[in-house]
Amino acid sequence: STHYTGLINRYRDRLPVKDNTRIISLNEGNTPLIKLNNIPRMIGKDVDIYVKFEGLNPTGSFKDRGMTMAITQAVSEGSKAVICASTGNTSASAAAYAARAGIKAFVLIPDGKIAMGKLAQTLMYDATIIQINGNFDQGMNLVKEIADHAPVTIVNSINPYRLQGQKTASFEIIDDLGDAPDYHCLPVGNAGNISAYWMGYKEYSTDTATHKAVTHKRPVMCGYQAAGAAPFLAGHPVENPETVATAIRIGNPQSWDLAWAAHNESGGWFDKFSDDEILTAQKLLAQYEGIFCEPASAISIAGAMQDIKSGKIPEGSKVVCTLTGVGLKDPDTAIKQCAAAHPVTIEAELNAVKKAILDNM
Numbered sequence: 001s002t003h004y005t006g007l008i009n010r011y012r013d014r015l016p017v018k019d020n021t022r023i024i025s026l027n028e029g030n031t032p033l034i035k036l037n038n039i040p041r042m043i044g045k046d047v048d049i050y051v052k053f054e055g056l057n058p059t060g061s062f063k064d065r066g067m068t069m070a071i072t073q074a075v076s077e078g079s080k081a082v083i084c085a086s087t088g089n090t091s092a093s094a095a096a097y098a099a100r101a102g103i104k105a106f107v108l109i110p111d112g113k114i115a116m117g118k119l120a121q122t123l124m125y126d127a128t129i130i131q132i133n134g135n136f137d138q139g140m141n142l143v144k145e146i147a148d149h150a151p152v153t154i155v156n157s158i159n160p161y162r163l164q165g166q167k168t169a170s171f172e173i174i175d176d177l178g179d180a181p182d183y184h185c186l187p188v189g190n191a192g193n194i195s196a197y198w199m200g201y202k203e204y205s206t207d208t209a210t211h212k213a214v215t216h217k218r219p220v221m222c223g224y225q226a227a228g229a230a231p232f233l234a235g236h237p238v239e240n241p242e243t244v245a246t247a248i249r250i251g252n253p254q255s256w257d258l259a260w261a262a263h264n265e266s267g268g269w270f271d272k273f274s275d276d277e278i279l280t281a282q283k284l285l286a287q288y289e290g291i292f293c294e295p296a297s298a299i300s301i302a303g304a305m306q307d308i309k310s311g312k313i314p315e316g317s318k319v320v321c322t323l324t325g326v327g328l329k330d331p332d333t334a335i336k337q338c339a340a341a342h343p344v345t346i347e348a349e350l351n352a353v354k355k356a357i358l359d360n361m
């Protein structure tokens, strides 16, 4: 049968699952790789830009790739409860996969700093939400300690099964394009995802006892951070991270060494962008390509556009940008950004509608 049943079944021979393992899946993965039409033309450079739209996963973010693996493993070990700290997407994903598995999810979130869509999901999936008077980094530290004091499995990306699931995004890109791209641009927060992509690209380009290399090409990895939460640019953790892109409001990334390895081994770079630049890229992508991602995701577009314009990414390149989450995650930021274009109300009358159209042609 060709019925798609999720990334574990698709890439089973490259993932740590046994034949008799009960798979917890919501048919995640298999997300579209969409070629941009208008933005490359606007930049005026001859480049192919593709977006890997991870916001089209079952809970609206790339986290589902890691969560199908982490929850599958937790259940196989007999775990009855999972826990994570989160800026919103990990918590939504953990809650959904725990619901699917019939186990409990506890999520630690920074009070008032998670986007409305993420909160709504997590409530609906019926996780136990613990808001803390503190940020993601403080939540992460608490989660690492609590696992010694309560019977809960950590499903943050420090759980190695998370990165195993997330590496499959690289497999899909190579399977789609027929080869690795030249450059891969993505947002960096806790730094799990850049580490997972690099793991995937390396695995597909390495001969092993069980697999011949699919390609010998690997992309240059370009990691972008919000200016107010940019520890990789500072070279050390930062104390009070702040950004409108709440998903990546993180000062002390857990996958520090792995992300630097991706940077160094691929010959890549890190850069940072202001909140204004992030929101401008988010609007541009929605307005000119019809693709609505959340603010944190748009930083990969901001980065790719800047580095293509400057020539750092040369003409003739094939570039993939990961769009980590869907725009509906954070409706408040979107509506606020478009406040100037708020809808006008008219009489429910044909001539008034006609005027509203003709005035705006």
Ligand code: F0G
Pocket (backbone or CB within 6 Å): 061, 063, 085, 086, 087, 088, 089, 090, 091, 157, 187, 188, 189, 190, 191, 192, 193, 194, 247, 248, 294, 296, 297, 324, 325
């Ligand atoms: N984009 C989005 C939409 C995210 O939610 C995250 C991380 C990232 C990018 C950064 O990925 O942490 O692997 O470098 N969100 C986590 C969460 C921290 O709790 O949902 P990363």
